[in-house]
Amino acid sequence: xxxxxxxxxxxxxxxxxxxxxxxxxxxxxxxxxxxxxxxxxxxxxxxxxxxxxxxxxxxxxxxxxxxxxxxxxxxxxxxxxxxxxxxxxxxxxxxxxxxxxxxxxxxxxxxxxxxxxxxxxxxxxxxxxxxxxxxxxxxxxxxxxxxxxxxxxxxxxxxxxxxxxxxxxxxxxxxxxxxxxxxxxxxxxxxxxxxxxxxxxxxxxxxxxxxxxxxxxxxxxxxxxxxxxxxxxxxxxxxxxxxxxxxxxxxxxxxxxxxxxxxxxxxxxxxxxxxxxxxxxxxxxxxxxxxxxxxxxxxxxxxxxxxxxxxxxxxxxxxxxxxxxxxxxxxxxxxxxxxxxxxxxxxxxxxxxxxxxxxxxxxxxxxxxxxxxxxxxxxxxxxxxxxxxxxxxxxxxxxxxxxxxxxxxxxxxxxxxxxxxxxxxxxxxxxxxxxxxxxxxxxxxxxxxxxxxxxxxxxxxxxxxxxxxxxxxxxxxxxxxxxxxxxxxx
Numbered sequence: 325x326x327x328x329x330x331x332x333x334x335x336x337x338x339x340x341x342x343x344x345x346x347x348x349x350x351x352x353x354x355x356x357x358x359x360x361x362x363x364x365x366x367x368x369x370x371x372x373x374x375x376x377x378x379x380x381x382x383x384x385x386x387x388x389x390x391x392x393x394x395x396x397x398x399x400x401x402x403x404x405x406x407x408x409x410x411x412x413x414x415x416x417x418x419x420x421x422x423x424x425x426x427x428x429x430x431x432x433x434x435x436x437x438x439x440x441x442x443x444x445x446x447x448x449x450x451x452x453x454x455x456x457x458x459x460x461x462x463x464x465x466x467x468x469x470x471x472x473x474x475x476x477x478x479x480x481x482x483x484x485x486x487x488x489x490x491x492x493x494x495x496x497x498x499x500x501x502x503x504x505x506x507x508x509x510x511x512x513x514x515x516x517x518x519x520x521x522x523x524x525x526x527x528x529x530x531x532x533x534x535x536x537x538x539x540x541x542x543x544x545x546x547x548x549x550x551x552x553x554x555x556x557x558x559x560x561x562x563x564x565x566x567x568x569x570x571x572x573x574x575x576x577x578x579x580x581x582x583x584x585x586x587x588x589x590x591x592x593x594x595x596x597x598x599x600x601x602x603x604x605x606x607x608x609x610x611x612x613x614x615x616x617x618x619x620x621x622x623x624x625x626x627x628x629x630x631x632x633x634x635x636x637x638x639x640x641x642x643x644x645x646x647x648x649x650x651x652x653x654x655x656x657x658x659x660x661x662x663x664x665x666x667x668x669x670x671x672x673x674x675x676x677x678x679x680x681x682x683x684x685x686x687x688x689x690x691x692x693x694x695x696x697x698x699x700x701x702x703x704x705x706x707x708x709x710x711x712x713x714x715x716x717x718x719x720x721x722x723x724x725x726x727x728x729x730x731x732x733x734x735x736x737x738x739x740x741x742x743x744x745x746x747x748x749x750x751x752x753x754x755x756x757x758x759x760x761x762x763x764x765x766x767x768x769x770x771x772x773x774x775x776x777x778x779x780x781x782x783x784x785x786x787x788x789x790x791x792x793x794x795x796x797x798x799x800x801x802x803x804x805x806x807x808x809x810x811x812x813x814x
Contacts, residue, residue: 326351326394330480333378333401338482342382342405344421346481348635349376349394350685354440354474360451361467362459377685378404384418385411390686420662422676424638426484431632433492434625436525439472450531451498457541458500460549464509468498470531471784473796477685485637493628493796495784496531500545504552504754512548512739513721514540515569518626518798520780526626547740550752557741557753557812563716564758564809565709570738571698572781572799573722578762579611579618580696580799581788582731583645585660589667592690594790597729600762601651603668609651612766617699618646620655621800622678624695628782629797631681635689638678645696649767655679657691683793690789695780697800701772706803709771716744717811719756728762735759741811758811765806773803 330347337345351374359367377390378401387408391400412418439447451468458466472494479487499513516530516537531537566574586592587599601609622640624630633639636658645653653673656664657680661673682689703709710718721739728734741756742749760768778800786795 327478327480329394329397330478333397334480334482336398337380337401337405340405342380342408342482344381344482345401346379346479346485346637347376348682348685349478350374350475351478352474352476353684356440356472357469358447358451359467359469360448360455362465363452363455365448366467375685376400377682377687379688380404380408381419381421382408383412385409385415386419386688387411388688417663419659421658422661424483424636424658424676426481427633427637427639428486429632430488430490432490433526434524435492436527436529438474438492439494439528440474442528454498454538454541458498458545460500460502460545462549462552463500463502466498466500468496470494470496479633479635479637481637483637487633487637489632491631492526494526494528494530495782496537498541498544500548502548502552510548510551510739510754511723512544512551514544515782517568518780518782520625520627520800522625524626547752551740551754554752554754557717557756559810559812559814561808561810563713563744564806564811565713565716565718565744566804567718567720568779568781568801569721570719570736571801571804572783573725573736575618575696575698575799575801576693576783576786577725577727578731578734578765579646580655580693582762583620583654584691584693585654585656585664586691588654589660589664592788595787597731600730600732603664603672605651606654606672607650607652610649610767611646611651611763612649613769614648615701615769615772616646616649616766617644619644619697619699620653620677620679620693621695621697624697624780624798624800627695627780627798628784629693629695634678634680634694635682636676636678636680638676638680640678640694643677653677655691655693660691681795683795687793690793692788692795693786693797695798695800698772698802698804700775700778700802702774703771704774706773706777709773709803709805710744710749711747712771713744713805714746716805717753717756717758718742718744718749719758731762733759733761755813756811757813758809760809765809768806768808769804770807771805775802777803
């Protein structure tokens with residue numbers, strides 16, 4: 325009955341002059357968050373909601389409105405249409421959408437054990453176990469948390485798309501804090517990575533996996549203990565090997581956000597500004613060394629950035645953005661590629677990359693990262709890369725980050741570092757940092773690990789837009805080494 329109401333409403337919008345319209349109906353939107361600190365419940369939240377958003381293109385402008393009451397569907401659609409007509413009086417350039425195929429399809433996460441079917445006491449007990457394994461007499465406090473999300477989304481548009489999506493996400497992590505020998509706060513934390521093998525699953529079973537999650541608290545505890553008495557990393561120029569969480573941040577901030585097409589066109593200026601990339605850079609700019617191959621993927625298995633179809637109804641595809649160091653493509657949607665090609669006076673982008681996404685039904689979709697991945701290389705395992713490093717620094721887990729106003733430079737601080745001398749890990753260092761100009765940094769990429777080093781690192785806190793939307797995604801990254809990087813503190 326709801327599907328027919330949606331179809332009827334879309335037909336009515338077309339009859340009233342809409343050039344295009346779509347409706348995203350979240351029939352189910354469940355979220356559970358559990359946070360245990362020092363063995364006690366710090367926070368618990370369970371919410372379940374449903375609602376829908378109506379997006380209308382009329383007279384070259386967008387209008388959008390949302391509601392939780394399906395009985396108000398036609399009234400909500402009318403408000404969206406009226407907003408589009410009002411907006412059309414003020415736009416400088418009319419919105420045009422690139423062609424796309426209409427699909428009638430269902431996409432579902434490959435769910436193993438549904439965490440919403442697991443007893444709450446069992447989930448709490450698991451997090452308490454992690455707390456216990458993290459605890460140490462010298463620590464100020466420890467904590468562990470997990471978030472679970474399940475959505476059933478129906479997407480219909482005036483072009484004939486009828487898509488159902490069933491999405492499950494699991495996001496567990498833990499942390500420990502202590503004061504170092506100088507009385508300053510130090511921390512070690514861990515965010516679960518996701519197994520992207522095609523026969524693997526998304527579900528509660530991932531939290532019970534020793535390699536992915538359950539086996540790491542003891543390691544994190546020992547690493548924090550070692551940091552507390554370690555020497556501060558001094559400033560020097562050396563090779564840098566970012567470990568998975570740090571490599572994910574590097575990719576996220578200096579490739580992902582820099583290559584969002586709306587940011588390149590000047591529409592997105594919040595959260596560290598625009599982009600240093602211009603339209604005339606595509607197919608000419610040497611973004612990095614020849615070892616750099618990067619993709620915007622909507623098909624990476626088991627990732628929170630893979631949803632089958634984006635919120636334009638475009639099927640997920642794999643887009644090579646950087647090929648052997650040369651900039652080829654961007655993170656794109658139906659709208660932005662038409663405008664970009666018009667402004668460039670030539671065809672740069674041939675089709676939408678399927679990267680138009682909204683946080684929820686009450687948000688207007690904008691260009692967002694899906695999975696920004698770096699291809700594995702042929703330089704062997706992490707240990708083989710370390711063995712070929714004479715003087716280097718290996719770093720892990722973001723502590724703080726600063727980005728230039730156009731993503732042209734960066735300065736990152738990390739929770740822990742390891743000095744590498746003569747091909748071996750020598751010692752732990754405290755307060756490691758590194759900095760650089762984005763393009764020069766990627767040009768310094770001189771080793772890329774093989775497929776065995778590639779890991780899918782989840783990101784659940786990517787903010788963009790005004791009002792702000794938090795998006796979930798991931799970065800598939802191999803072990804990488806960068807040469808002649810400025811690290812440490814004076």
